[in-house]
Amino acid sequence: MEKVGAVLVAGGGIAGVQAALDLAESGYYVYLVERNAAIGGVMSQLDKTFPTNDCSMCILSPKLVECGRHLNVEILTLSEVVSIQGEEGNFQVEVLKHPRYVDEDKCVACGVCAEKCPRKVDNPFDEGLSKRKAIYVLYPQAVPLKYAIDRDHCIYFQKGKCRACEKFCENKAINFEQKEERIRLNVGSVILAPGFEVFDARLITYYGYGRFANVVTSKEFERILSASGPYQGHLVRPSDKREPERIAWIQCVGSRNINQCDHSYCSAVCCMYAIKEAVIAKEHSDRLLDTAIFYMDMRTYGKEFEKYYNRAKEESGVRFIPSRIHNVVEEPDTRNLLIRYTDNERQVIEETFDMVVLSVGLQTPRSLIEMAEKIGVSLDSHGFCSTSSFEPVATSRPGIYVCGAFQGPKDIPQSVMEASAAASSAAATLAEVRGTLVREKTYPDERNVAGEPPRIGVFVCNCGINIGSVVNVPEVAEYAATLPNVVFVDQNLFSCSQDTQDRMKAIIQEKKLNRVVVASCTPRTHEPLFQETCREAGLNKYLFEMANIRDQCSWVHMNSPEAATEKAKELVRMAVTKAALLEPLREVELGLTQSALVIGGGVAGMTAAKELSAQGFEVVLVEKGDQLGGNARFMRHTWKDEDIPTFLNGLIRSVEEDPRITVYKNAQIKAVDGFVGNFKSTLVVGDGAGEEVTVEHGAVIITTGARESQPSEYGYGEDPRIVTMQEFDRLAAQGDARVKEAKTIAFIQCVGSREPQRPYCSKVCCTHTCQSAVRLLEENPDREVFVFYRDIRTYGRNEDHYKVAREKGTLFFRYDVEEKPRVILEGGGLRVEGKDHVLGIPVTVEPDLIVLAAAIEPYDNRPLAQLYKVPLNDEGFFLEAHMKLRPVDFATDGVFLAGLAHYPKPLDESIAQAKAAVGRAVAVLATQRLQVGGTVAYADPTKCTGCGVCEMVCAYKAVHLNSETLTSEVNEALCKGCGTCVSSCRSGALQLRGFSDPQIFSMIDSLSS
């Protein structure tokens, strides 16, 4: 069957958006199917994101806009997948598209309809804490920014009359006649990213959610904190809008609970979001807000999480109370909430809180479970999509991939990672039809305007009544005509409408305009559109300038039309003044080497190499040791109990036999030159002097791994019966008597992790210990297994191992870091002395074997970090470009990472991350040419004094001092155009194209004249 170079992505949350962008960038046409009226998913509802406290919308919105604008991403909103026929490479997907009742081509989101709509509805985006109209945009930054009618609440649909929206819509965009449509799409692959829903806290009746106004879910609390939320970011409680002084979080609501909700798994994200919410709530509060988190285990297992937890405890003063809360009681008068718990001394304490936040878990919605069944994708016992550890994004149906919370509860970076991994997997199956369905736009030749005096055309927009009802547009237009260099002025009803765009194009050509100013709305959303029009008219797109007389005049000065008009004139004057100084900017096309270098021959590195090869790219794989395999060589089972050696041998063989993969063992990187698309790396192969090999490559993936550390405590090294996890696995595999004959086994957790020298959780140890305990007890039920731990962090579905381990009789003793268990070697015997935290009594165990969960630590990554100009974090792991949304990228373009070099993680996550790195790398490699330049800095060598401050402040290593000439040079391929170097340059040698000193000074000057 013929393969199809298009992919359908179901779900427009962050995972779906990422997958869609990666695929569109690497040569596939994408249908992005979203059941809501706009993409964005749950992330768009969040306030801040852990562990960086980034504003969620701020980091998400650029991706949404990019998606909305991408020529090869077709967004189908209000739509859902009904059925999938066909097979891998060629599916027929049936999509049900619900009517919006608003013509997307005509709606300019002026908002008049919603203003006039008389029907108020609970706003689900604010979790019902605020109202919206029956005609609505999902949220202000929505993509696509188009209104939709909520049929269930629309007065016209319910009662047959009203149609106010239709009456007031200047653009005639309302269409009550729209009908449901069934669309058939032919695609080569499908990616499922439908997301999750939060657990319905009403089901746990004893917490009073739904009955007590001040008991809210964590998701509601996100909206309460959000500046664009129901209370504009003022932290108040729902019952009386009073600022709370005491807030409690109750963890594991709908997670790790089989009594009320049948969810035995851990939802993996709640501990971190609760800490974040507590910290942010404190920041929001003017008074000293008391925050308490009631938990079972704090599961801060991710990168930078433990430090975040520590800071919350130590700096922000968030209280952490290890107690499972049995119920919440409301005080009827105050509507305060009473919580009772036992403290460390086993005293019963009662505390009153103004608010209680329930940290609700994640679950797969029922509708999704039904859909999965219909399309033949199998789910696991928890209702999540079942995948293998070795193919973590492949569903049971070939050609259909999965990412995000549908694959299992997880946080944003993991979802983003899987999204890129799923994109990569989908692309791999369709490699031969890459580029067959994508569209490319062509433009007329650019008119050379050099030497011409400026001929500026000014287009003043009414934006329906958005501008015109406040700002006196004719007056502004008349004024614009008097400004220097202005040769043409026009007024538009809607500048952005298609017909106006066509007219603008004609005018630019007819009047020989060489600069264009549009006075309308915000360049953040509309500049690309008008620039596009300029290009279509044969004008360089940088000869365009905007004056924002809507968002900055009419909308914010509604009651002072004269002042708004005056201001609009000045903004136009400033824009015209700058426009006169605009110059056509050049975007340079660079060729690139369509191959990659992978550094590190562990599972992550080999997976990356295989995946790249599957996508049709040549790969050089460099391993510093003498064999491939990395840490996996010492591992027996995945967390899903799959056999690792069999998988590993297969992988090594396929890598070594792959004609597109060149493997260098005993090799290291010595020197690196070049930049994205055009790297040149020099390897030294072999021992001693070694042979030098130069590799040209367009991208590099760093997968240098990490290692188990050598414990320095608990008598390690003093007795052969005290071993590390990795040693334990090896002994067990070899059938060593120390394991085989051990009757009593003690595990000690957090050996070297979560300590000052390694203030991070090693992530894999708890699950490994629980899994090992189960195996030991299965082998011999008479054994005794003891686990000394601080928090059991069997996140996600690994909680099952913890549960089974307990059921099989493993005894768990929690210890405090100040009061660690002690290992005593005496008279040839081993003894572990600790304390049972729950009962408060001493515990002594005399084991035959002690297994230490030794921390995972990075190798010395500094040399490599310097060569590729990428950063490390404080602990020596590589630091990605953005912890939330760019988990496998570096800030340096063309360099990616995966596996343990990034942070400790289990095999399936390493594999997913490796595939993700490939997904991102291919987005670079698949483009034949790189477009660089435009708004970039440049250095004037005659002014440059070579002080190097530009180089020091550039986050992208785009500026460097030429050691010969001692003057700075800007690499346009690396420059992102922030201008930090420019303003740091004392001698004025650096300038930013499009935002140069003369241009900005001219605007300042024009304001005063």
Add this chain to the structure above:
Amino acid sequence: MDTRVERIRSEAKRLLESGEVDLVIGFRKGSIPMVSRPWFVRTVEDTELLHWDGFCSLNLCNYLTKRKEKVAVVAKGCDTRSLVGHIQENQIQREQVLVLGVPCEGMLDRRALQERAEGTEILEVVESDGRVEIRGRGLERSFPRQEVLQHCCRICRHRNPVLHDRLLSAEVEEHQVERYEDVEEIDSQSPEERWAYFQNMLSPCIRCYACRNVCPHCYCTECFVDCSRPQWVGKSLDLNDVFTFHLFRAFHMAGRCTDCGSCERACPVGIPLRVLTRKLEKVVSERWGFEAGTDLEQLPPLATYRPDDPQDFIK
């Protein structure tokens, strides 16, 4: 003769003879009293004119900018701090320069001495034993050295070279003196008073740019005041433009100025410019714990940051 002079000459001689350096930059006696002149020594004969006294205050780092040859330089504490800045800012390579460090007891203030001569021209100054004697027609007076030091030297905390390859005399004791009394006094005034103070202070400026040109850290090929595209600072003696020049000159010195005092000494009309640079010195020290030119490894304060830098002034 001062043993330091002998050491300077003999080191210079040795370095030139051995070919270790191509050039030695030091001082020779000036053509008039209370002045010394930078002296560029390339031959052994010329070493005989090398000199050292209480008037060797010019910052010789000024002459190192973008030199290509191997050069030895006679340097006081402040000169070496400027040198650290120069090395960090790639104006010279560390390997290229051999520092003949001279621990400094402070340089003498020519203007203060002249004032003490009460109208009589000083024709000779003799330094000995912590005292300074001035002589002229019918004039013979002597003062404790400490009383007639330059202001920058009186409040200096780095009299010993922070960087040197040879030390030409025993290190002198460093003093943790209060550096910002005058700055704090201005700080305590109202904006009106401060505005009036600086308008008054800057009004004699003739824009001869001596302050800029004697400063080792002002090495821009084109100074912002000379820039014509855009020419945002006027070039006349309009006090607003003069003010802007001094404002931005000082701003460009933030975290770089070592308070060597060159600018103030060079100013022919006697403007106390250092109050501006020391204000910023105080800011970078209080905010970021930074002291210019004391650590080759520490990035200049405006070329680095800490995520938790103080930001009380930002809404």
Add this chain to the structure above:
Amino acid sequence: MSARRVGREALKGFITGLMEDGRTVWGPQEFQGSVRFRPLKKNGTPVLDVPNATLSPKEVVFPPSEWMFLFSTDPGREDAFVLKEVPQEGPEQVILGIRPCDARAFQILDRVFLEQGAHEDPYYRSKRDRTLLIGLGCNTPCSTCFCHWTGGGPFHTEGLDVLMTDLGDVYLLEPVTERGRALLDALQLDEAGADEVERGKHIAEEARASMGEAKDPRRIKEKDLMALFGSPFWERAHEACVKCGVCTYLCPTCSCFDIQDEVRGACGFRGRNWDTCMFALTTLHASGHNPRPTGKERFRQRFMHKLKYFQDDFGDVMCVGCGRCVQYCPANIDIREIIEALSA
């Protein structure tokens, strides 16, 4: 008898007398950390008992910045972009206490600004014509003074209208020009006694005698221009120079200026500011080319101009030996050494 006398205590009255008829009287005054010629206020006294002022009174007739034209950039105005002359009339003025060296310097400036045939400078002309110079002889010349090398002397009268001699208790005032005589006559001052005139002569002779042997820069005129220009001497001579503008801005004879337009809002002016050959920008061409690319060329230009080109063109060196450049140079560049070297 034409010499007059003013008792030290009567100086204020004398100045008040000068100010009648609306005359502006410029005199040396403390100005922050320096002594500058500034218009005297009513009842103000000049500082006459210090050596020479930091800046020469050149700034009275050739200000550091002056507006020449005004214009509007408002396209709505009919006269947009039309240059309009800034009116040049002003009051009569007297420079009181100008030293003989600085007065000689006015003669040098006259050659540049006035004696160029058709190219007379109206801005200078206007101020120069209404300025009378009452000079103060130098009783104790400084060690940096070398006016006698350049054809002047501590009591040299060339360029002055009146010579003033400090006799201790009394100032002796001797007219030099007719304008000077008329001014003194109009003021109805006491006539000086013959002994006072005699004492004045004696002080002048003593002052001259205290100055030591003069070197003669006129010998440089005889030297071959290209030989001087190409001399290896410049290589090392300029090394210590930091290329600031102190020497030229303080020099009473330097006359370079730069013309600049400045627009503020919808109005602008065309003005001129002092400039100096020490700055690279002075000769920077629009193309980016600079015929004096390094400090050496600029340094050489200054001295060649003063000591050679000007002499070749006008017969005199463009230096009056006031010694300011020697005194204020941050790097101790001493023009006397240059004169010696070039004339050797």
Add this chain to the structure above:
Amino acid sequence: MEQQNAQDWEPKILAFLCNWCSYAGADLAGVSRLQYPPNIRIIRIPCSGRMNPAFIAAALRNGVDGVLVSGCHPGDCHYLSGNYFARRKFTVFKELLEFMGVEEGRVHFSWVSAAEGEKFAQVVQEVTEAVKALGPARHYVKEKIEVC
């Protein structure tokens, strides 16, 4: 008469906003129809790191009564660290400008995120009030030129 003028007087305030956070915050204020005083004029720059303190000086010299510079919150910079470098520059420049006699309250700095429309409106309100309280710019303004 003068009293009358002082009451009528409205300050002119110039704001420099980074494209990714504060300009977006201003947009959100607009989208949310938050009303704030009309005295402010906005110049968009890519990043607060682009902010050259000379722009502030130029604005004041040109007779602007107040200046606001706003960027992304620490850690949120679209260009990773531009705002951190900007913060250092602003620290030094503000201290110096005020030391030399420009009144505190003429020049303001803020961090406004893309989600903080409300905060943007509030900052503008505060800045406008602060500048109003100071009265028209007097100190650092270049004298006007009159041509008859």
